[in-house]
Amino acid sequence: MLTDYHVHLRPDEDGTTAARYFTAANAERYREVAAERGIEELGVAEHVHRFTAALDVWQHPFWRREARDDLDDYVTFVREETDLRLGIEADFVPGREDRMAALLEQHEWDYVVGSVHFLGDFAVDWDDEEIDIWRRESSPERVWKRYFDAVRASALSGLYDIIGHPDLVKIWGSGRPMPDTDLRRYYEPAVEAMLDAGVAMEVSTAGLRKPVAEIYPARAMLEMAVDAKLPIALSSDAHLPTQIGSGYEQAVELLRDCGVREICVFERRVRRLEPLG
Ligand SMILES: [Zn+2]
Numbered sequence: 001m002l003t004d005y006h007v008h009l010r011p012d013e014d015g016t017t018a019a020r021y022f023t024a025a026n027a028e029r030y031r032e033v034a035a036e037r038g039i040e041e042l043g044v045a046e047h048v049h050r051f052t053a054a055l056d057v058w059q060h061p062f063w064r065r066e067a068r069d070d071l072d073d074y075v076t077f078v079r080e081e082t083d084l085r086l087g088i089e090a091d092f093v094p095g096r097e098d099r100m101a102a103l104l105e106q107h108e109w110d111y112v113v114g115s116v117h118f119l120g121d122f123a124v125d126w127d128d129e130e131i132d133i134w135r136r137e138s139s140p141e142r143v144w145k146r147y148f149d150a151v152r153a154s155a156l157s158g159l160y161d162i163i164g165h166p167d168l169v170k171i172w173g174s175g176r177p178m179p180d181t182d183l184r185r186y187y188e189p190a191v192e193a194m195l196d197a198g199v200a201m202e203v204s205t206a207g208l209r210k211p212v213a214e215i216y217p218a219r220a221m222l223e224m225a226v227d228a229k230l231p232i233a234l235s236s237d238a239h240l241p242t243q244i245g246s247g248y249e250q251a252v253e254l255l256r257d258c259g260v261r262e263i264c265v266f267e268r269r270v271r272r273l274e275p276l277g
């Protein structure tokens with residue numbers, strides 16, 4: 001079994017619209033590439049900030065700019081016009097857990113992917129003067145500590161089934177300074193929290209397409225997760241049909257090498273394991 005659950009039907013670029021990308025024909029393009037690449041389980045997890053309902057959770061200026069779509073329409077579209085699993089990528093916004101829970105409870109998802117992109121008002125993965133955390137924090141240790149504290153809290157929040165791109169903070173590779181320490185000190189509390197919370201950890205090939213050019217998470221974090229017997233969910237974070245299953249040969253090799261034999265399959269927020277590959 002191969003899965004691709006963390007998938008976006010709509011690219012992130014400005015000016016894209018639901019009317020153009022949330023269509024049966026577009027979903028079919030994703031399905032065709034998935035079939036070619038042997039991916040049986042395919043689902044979508046659109047960014048929560050695309051939906052007007054997200055503004056009840058958080059009023060970040062970026063969300064205010066991006067929130068255009070109707071959440072009910074997205075859910076109805078995926079359920080009625082596609083055969084894709086229904087998910088959502090929902091940011092972890094500390095202090096707004098109840099509001100996010102209220103949003104998520106409105107629909108019957110197959111899974112919810114939890115992501116940390118923001119630390120306070122600033123983002124770890126956005127090279128923009130206004131928003132980049134790296135231009136504000138005093139040291140890489142501070143950024144990494146804050147990032148993994150948030151990942152840990154996201155796992156323990158009980159909001160999510162999958163913790164997405166679990167070491168996203170490394171996205172810039174050598175483009176940003178690295179903490180001068182054994183990185184396992186950051187991974188460990190996050191992996192422990194995922195274990196305690198009973199959530200799955202995502203292995204995402206998206207990192208291969210980013211400056212870091214490495215799968216999320218780093219091998220050392222994956223090994224730690226395997227030791228802890230954390231369930232693993234495999235996704236590409238595709239934003240285009242051609243990105244479905246991208247880098248999976250490398251991902252499957254890494255997973256096998258680290259001793260992962262099974263991956264997660266989700267239906268209506270119930271998880272089961274299927275043999276990898
Ligand atoms: Zn993300």
Ligand SMILES: [Zn+2]
Nearest residue numbers: 006008089237
């Ligand atoms: Zn994503």
